[in-house]
Amino acid sequence: MKNLIHLFVTSALTLGAAAVMGQESGNLNVQTIVQKEEIVVDIDGRQRTQLVAATEVVPGDEVVYTITFHNISDKAAENVVVTNPIAAELTYIDRSAFGPGARIEFSVDGGRSYAVAEQLAVLEDDGETRPARPEDFTHIRWSLATDLVAGAQGVARFHARLN
Amino acid sequence: MIEVKRGARQFVWVITTAVTLLFAQHTLAAGTLAGVTVANQAQVDYEVAAVAQELILSDPLGNSIPGAGSGADTTDFLVDNRVDFTIVEFGLIGATSVFPGQDDAVTTFQLTNTGNETQDYALAAANLGIGVIVNGNTDTVDMGGVEVYSDTDGSLDFSVADLTFVDELDPDLSILIFIVADAGLALLDLDVANVELTATTHDSGTIGTLDALTTDDSAIPDSTTTVEVVFADDGLGAVGDGIETQRDGYIVSSAALTITKTSAVLSDPFNLAVNPKAIPGAVVEYTITVQNNGAVDADQVAITDVLDASLTILLGQYAGEDVEIDLGGGTTVTTCTLDAADADGDGCGIAGATLTIDPVGGLTVGILATNNPGVIKFQATIN
Numbered sequence: 001m002k003n004l005i006h007l008f009v010t011s012a013l014t015l016g017a018a019a020v021m022g023q024e025s026g027n028l029n030v031q032t033i034v035q036k037e038e039i040v041v042d043i044d045g046r047q048r049t050q051l052v053a054a055t056e057v058v059p060g061d062e063v064v065y066t067i068t069f070h071n072i073s074d075k076a077a078e079n080v081v082v083t084n085p086i087a088a089e090l091t092y093i094d095r096s097a098f099g100p101g102a103r104i105e106f107s108v109d110g111g112r113s114y115a116v117a118e119q120l121a122v123l124e125d126d127g128e129t130r131p132a133r134p135e136d137f138t139h140i141r142w143s144l145a146t147d148l149v150a151g152a153q154g155v156a157r158f159h160a161r162l163n
Numbered sequence: 164m165i166e167v168k169r170g171a172r173q174f175v176w177v178i179t180t181a182v183t184l185l186f187a188q189h190t191l192a193a194g195t196l197a198g199v200t201v202a203n204q205a206q207v208d209y210e211v212a213a214v215a216q217e218l219i220l221s222d223p224l225g226n227s228i229p230g231a232g233s234g235a236d237t238t239d240f241l242v243d244n245r246v247d248f249t250i251v252e253f254g255l256i257g258a259t260s261v262f263p264g265q266d267d268a269v270t271t272f273q274l275t276n277t278g279n280e281t282q283d284y285a286l287a288a289a290n291l292g293i294g295v296i297v298n299g300n301t302d303t304v305d306m307g308g309v310e311v312y313s314d315t316d317g318s319l320d321f322s323v324a325d326l327t328f329v330d331e332l333d334p335d336l337s338i339l340i341f342i343v344a345d346a347g348l349a350l351l352d353l354d355v356a357n358v359e360l361t362a363t364t365h366d367s368g369t370i371g372t373l374d375a376l377t378t379d380d381s382a383i384p385d386s387t388t389t390v391e392v393v394f395a396d397d398g399l400g401a402v403g404d405g406i407e408t409q410r411d412g413y414i415v416s417s418a419a420l421t422i423t424k425t426s427a428v429l430s431d432p433f434n435l436a437v438n439p440k441a442i443p444g445a446v447v448e449y450t451i452t453v454q455n456n457g458a459v460d461a462d463q464v465a466i467t468d469v470l471d472a473s474l475t476i477l478l479g480q481y482a483g484e485d486v487e488i489d490l491g492g493g494t495t496v497t498t499c500t501l502d503a504a505d506a507d508g509d510g511c512g513i514a515g516a517t518l519t520i521d522p523v524g525g526l527t528v529g530i531l532a533t534n535n536p537g538v539i540k541f542q543a544t545i546n
Contacts (some may be wrong), residue, residue, distance in 0.1 A: 025227040025228060025229075026217065026219050026227050026228065026229035027209070027211060027214060027216065027227075027329060028207055028209065028219050028224045028227060028299045029219075029226065029227040030205060030207050030220065030221040030222070030225065030226055030227070030235075031221055031222060031224065031225035031240040032203060032204065032205050032222070032223065032239060034203060034238050034239070034462045051386075053385070054240040054385055054387075055240075055385030055387050055391075056243050056380075056391045057240050057243055058243045058244070058279065058391065058393045058395065059192065059193065059194020059242070059243060059244065059245055059279050060245070063201075063240065065205075065238070067205040069207050069219075069224075072406055073211075073229055075211050076211070076213075076214065077210070077211060077216075078209065078213065079208075079210045079349075080207060080208075080209040081207060081208045081209065082205055082206070082207050083205065083206045083208070084203065084204075084205040084206070085203070085204075087201050087202060087203060089167070089195040089199060089201045089242070090201065114403040116546055125442070128262065128289075132388075133475040141459075148209070156205070160196055162194065162201070162242065163194055163195050
């Protein structure tokens with residue numbers, strides 16, 4: 001629950017535009033960008049997908065979140081864990097989470113617990129348990145297996161569809 | 164296995180929404196509402212030299228200030244307006260039955276906003292050309308006074324207060340559309356008049372007013388701060404134009420009357436009733452038979468007949484009155500009087516040589532055996 005509490009507080013402050021300036025930097029610089037997958041036809045008539053800015057997004061469209069984390073310090077960062085909530089308006093696209101050298105786990109309980117996708121189950125209202133589906137996922141977590149050495153950069157990415 | 168009750172996610176979101184999102188969450192078939200900002204923020208936890216460090220939140224431009232209060236922004240996108248809607252025939256599928264002279268004959272459609280933004284729709288209705296086939300019926304005639312209305316008052320029936328456009332239809336909601344038209348008196352049984360409804364997407368905003376035409380924004384630069392319009396509709400209209408059409412028709416159901424008149428000599432002064440001949444002084448009975456071969460009852464059937472100058476009407480031959488009206492082969496037998504200019508007001512009268520048989524209350528020759536055919540009898544003597 002700790003993570004969630006952090007997020008709530010952050011959001012409240014963000015909405016209030018109370019940016020705190022001039023604080024000392026941590027060891028990492030973290031960036032999230034959102035893009036949209038678009039099918040284009042190249043000059044040879046071949047279809048391919050490309051990522052474009054997520055400026056025009058309507059229900060049914062697929063968006064791609066890319067999180068980059070850059071070690072800007074002179075010390076290695078250990079046990080790096082990236083946590084990302086999936087917005088209620090979005091449905092995670094199965095097997096789209098990607099992160100080199102990271103163990104990828106999901107939560108179906110708002111970030112309280114995590115497991116790899118195949119081990120997650122949900123309890124239906126009728127008392128039956130079924131395997132978790134992508135639309136059940138509330139959070140994604142990437143845990144780096146190795147240290148992020150000084151100057152190194154890591155990336156985590158997932159796709160989601162706008163409901 | 165980690166087991167979690169499915170309601171848990173929803174619970175968490177109730178809390179989160181209150182804090183982070185200003186928009187109500189709806190589960191809509193039409194999808195997330197246009198104008199909603201979808202926010203995302205990643206969090207990174209890590210250690211340095213085995214000492215846990217303060218978390219760092221992501222920012223669209225990158226953030227390295229630790230802590231929940233770093234001021235890092237969420238990575239957002241704005242949900243745009245996916246214009247989409249459907250029109251289907253509603254209620255009776257197939258042609259709507261009308262009779263000649265019927266005003267305000269209604270054929271009903273259902274328009275559903277399957278987009279993610281409240282919209283207005285302009286409506287238009289028109290006759291289709293001769294020969295156009297709808298629901299297997301080939302168009303032969305046009306309807307008059309074709310108009311179109313939306314079921315503004317939600318009564319599920321056409322009413323005069325209904326607007327001629329669709330006003331402020333929310334995503335996932337439907338409204339009935341009525342094409343209202345008049346069937347001319349000259350239309351014949353089984354005539355077909357096919358019509359077409361066209362709905363064009365307009366913006367929403369002002370209640371009671373058809374707002375501006377919605378335009379596709381594919382030609383203008385995208386923006387993360389404004390809601391763009393994407394036409395996603397299809398159907399009978401061109402794909403992606405914000406326009407949909409649907410067709411339906413009227414079929415005329417009319418009475419088709421045939422009328423025959425026969426005569427028989429009942430008696431003459433010499434042979435009396437045995438093999439009577441048509442000689443002066445003979446009594447002749449005229450029988451007018453009205454047969455309805457159509458699909459609907461014929462109401463207010465009136466018969467006019469002019470006696471030949473060689474005939475004189477013979478009164479009092481049917482239960483003391485002058486004309487017998489027999490519906491359905493004896494099912495209903497009535498009589499009336501051929502008095503001068505219908506002085507008694509029973510609907511039957513004679514003026515000069517002209518007989519009028521138009522009983523008060525109306526003579527109905529129907530399509531069932533109980534009132535079909537109608538047989539009218541009167542007698543005359545040969546001068």
